[in-house]
Amino acid sequence: MFDRSGRRLTRAPLPALIIQRVTAGLYFDLVGGGSKIWREIGSRFESYCLELISEALPGAQPSGAFKYKFRRTVDSPDIFLHDESGTAKLAVECKAKKMSIVAKFSDNPLDDAREAFSEIIKGVVQIWRFYSHCRRSNGIKSIGPDAAGMVLTLDPWLQMSNHQDRVMAEASALAGQIDADITDEDRRPILFCSIEDLESTLGIASETSFFQAVAAAASNPEFKGWSLLSVHQRVSVGERQNAYPFEAKIADVLPAWKLLNSEAIRPRAVAG
Numbered sequence: 500m501f502d503r504s505g506r507r508l509t510r511a512p513l514p515a516l517i518i519q520r521v522t523a524g525l526y527f528d529l530v531g532g533g534s535k536i537w538r539e540i541g542s543r544f545e546s547y548c549l550e551l552i553s554e555a556l557p558g559a560q561p562s563g564a565f566k567y568k569f570r571r572t573v574d575s576p577d578i579f580l581h582d583e584s585g586t587a588k589l590a591v592e593c594k595a596k597k598m599s600i601v602a603k604f605s606d607n608p609l610d611d612a613r614e615a616f617s618e619i620i621k622g623v624v625q626i627w628r629f630y631s632h633c634r635r636s637n638g639i640k641s642i643g644p645d646a647a648g649m650v651l652t653l654d655p656w657l658q659m660s661n662h663q664d665r666v667m668a669e670a671s672a673l674a675g676q677i678d679a680d681i682t683d684e685d686r687r688p689i690l691f692c693s694i695e696d697l698e699s700t701l702g703i704a705s706e707t708s709f710f711q712a713v714a715a716a717a718s719n720p721e722f723k724g725w726s727l728l729s730v731h732q733r734v735s736v737g738e739r740q741n742a743y744p745f746e747a748k749i750a751d752v753l754p755a756w757k758l759l760n761s762e763a764i765r766p767r768a769v770a771g
Contacts, residue, residue, distance in 0.1 A: 522753060526597055544595035545577045548651055548694065552578060554744035555701035556709060560585060567639050569632045576626050576648070579640070580710075586643045589713055590629060592622035595653045608656075609665055615656065616666065622650040623670035623689050628678060631685035647717040649690045657691040663724065666691075688717035692727050699728045701741065708735035 529536050545564070552561045559580040566572050578591035596615040609616045626648035633639045657663050667689065674681045690713065700712065712731035716722045722730045732738070750756040 541593070541595045544653060544694075545593045548591070548593050548697075549578050551698065551701065551744065552580065555704070555741060556580065556706050558583075558706040559588075559709070567632070569636055569639070573629075573632065575640070576629055578651075582643060582710075584641075586641045586646075588643050588646050588710060589649060590626050590646065591649045591651050592625050593651045594618050594622050596656075597654050609662060619650055619652065619656060619691070620666055620670045620673060623648070623666065624674045624677060626650075626689065627670070627674050627681055627686050630687055631678065631681040634682075634685060635680065645714065647688045647690060647713055649692055649713070651697060652691070652693050655693040655696065663691060690716050690727065696726045696728055700731050702743070703728075703738040703740060704731055704735070705739065708738070711735060 526540070529540070549561060549563050552559070559582075562579050562581075564575050564577045566574055576590040577593045579587045580589040580591070582588050596618060629639075630642060630646070630648075633642045657666060670689075671686065674686065700709065704712070708731060711734050712727060715734045716725065716727060716730045722733075725733075
């Protein structure tokens with residue numbers, strides 16, 4: 500639809516696709532840029548996840564990664580959530596790979612997208628290794644007895660529970676190869692969650708209900724393969740609607756946002 504001058508388009512025919520292209524679609528323009536670009540994508544994803552959780556669950560005292568000494572300098576998982584005493588209840592490892600078309604529609608995605616799934620498997624092992632180091636060396640970080648882990652991904656890589664079984668089996672084998680002192684005690688339950696699933700869950704969760712959902716997903720076989728949102732909806736009482744924490748910041752990453760919402764281009768009736 501054009502305005503009366505015939506020069507200005509006043510309504511996009513596919514606005515959702517256009518927004519998708521100039522936001523998430525940029526990933527595919529950049530993904531082939533090499534290791535430097537990959538590191539930047541990973542760093543930005545980790546920063547976004549930490550900021551999102553900090554805004555949504557401030558009472559969980561979210562904190563980021565740190566370096567510690569255990570025989571050598573080691574990187575911790577990317578994000579930690581805590582109870583009231585400051586004891587860690589959840590360690591999160593972020594993985595910023597998007598699913599290829601092959602991975603999305605393959606009957607055997609773990610083999611057809613091996614590189615990406617290897618990163619997810621390493622994420623599981625990194626969490627277990629950290630918990631093992633904390634058990635064996637006082638002073639790294641206080642870990643709760645019921646602490647769990649989460650591999651947080653950019654896309655829903657592990658919606659199928661049988662894929663999760665294979666990832667966990669390969670992670671267990673890899674952990675044994677890397678460090679024979681990673682015990683069953685260290686191999687805490689691991690949740691696999693996409694960022695979209697986490698965003699949806701945080702939209703209705705409080706600190707208490709979020710940890711309830713995590714605990715249920717980690718301990719109850721009934722919820723194996725469920726999304727975190729679905730688990731939260733099943734176990735929580737009195738869901739709430741939380742405001743989107745970054746509404747005022749959208750224009751910072753999408754400069755056209757202000758223009759899209761300006762009076763100058765809002766749809767209006769055009770005389771016939």
